[in-house]
Amino acid sequence: MDRRESLRTLVMGGMASGLFLTSCVSDKKSPVEEGDILEERENYGRTPEEIERDEELMSETFFTKEEMAMIANLADIIIPEDEESVSATEAGVPEFIEFIVKDIPEHQLPMRGGLMWLNRESSKQFDRSFVEVSKENQLKIIDQIAYPQDFEKTSPGPTFFRRIKNLVVTGYFTSEPGFKYLDYRGNTxxxxxxxxxxxxxxxxxxxxxxxxxxxxxxxxxxxxxxxxDYQV
Known part of the structure; x- marks a missing residue:
């Protein structure tokens, strides 16, 4: 079983049933009315205060460009593109993580600290930052913290990797490509x-x-x- 299939099994095992709602729209609706209906769908189930807060968070920036580049690299290492579905970055996972750390501030320090550690570790082993080393060397570092049996017991790397892996998997399998890959149909x-x-x-x-x-x-x-019409 490959890595993506393993993640799929874990997600399907823990996924709760959901509900997809659609509205009946007449072909004669005007563009304005259709736009109103689309907005209602997107905001369904959220209070005006929640919508306002989301918009406020979306307008803010937490990660730097370099940090976002690192997150994108890590996301695609965890869930790369294959013949069945797109990569994590194509599914919008880095943007999801950027939003989540603003929505749940307890992620901010561990994530930023973990990215700093990853850069230091890359510089120590290969004399370059993480995004500058080859894909092969990136995978060497990730293998060390993803399977840390022989890695330093006090290293924060494995803890950081578990956190970002959970965020990547959550972001991917709650995206449209992730739903399609799972063949998740909700209340259909x-x-x-x-x-x-x-x-x-x-x-x-x-x-x-x-x-x-x-x-x-x-x-x-x-x-x-x-x-x-039926005769017995």
């Missing part, structure tokens, strides 16, 4: 095509095939059946 109805055949056989039962054609045709599942 599926198609029921009847009791499975092996269950019917177990109980010695079977469907009336003529009834089955009328009552369990997935292509007509959104239509109300007119039982007068």
């Amino acid at each position: 109805p599926n198609v029921w095509d009847g009791v499975p055949e092996h269950v019917l056989k177990k109980h010695g039962m079977q469907y009336d095939l003529d009834l089955l054609k009328h009552a369990m045709d997935p292509s007509t599942r959104n239509e109300v059946m007119n039982w007068d």
Whole structure:
């Protein structure tokens, strides 16, 4: 099992059920009305005070450009692009982390301190900052703190890596690409095509095939059946 699949398994195991809400919009709605509906969807479930606070946080900046570059590198090391989905940076994970550390200030000191430590460690081992060393050397440092059996017991590196890994995974699997990768559909109805055949056989039962054609045709599942049209 690869790293992305391992993360997917962890997320699916702990994910709570959600609800995706959509509004019925007529084709005759004006652009202004459609825009109002879109804004209502985006702000659904939030109070005016919460919306105001989000806007205030979005207008602020915490990480420097160099720190954001480091976060982007780390995010793509943790969740790189593959044939199934996009990388963490393409899913907007660095921006998510920037928002979260402003929304939850207790992350600020550990994150900034961890990035400083990472730069010092990179300079000590390779005489360059983390973003300046090769991808191979970046992975050498990450392997040391991701699997720290032989690393310095007092090093803050492993603790920092666990924190940023959790933030990256949370940001990725709550993004649109992350939802698509998980095939997470929320409260979306599926198609029921009847009791499975092996269950019917177990109980010695079977469907009336003529009834089955009328009552369990997935292509007509959104239509109300007119039982007068069905002759027993």
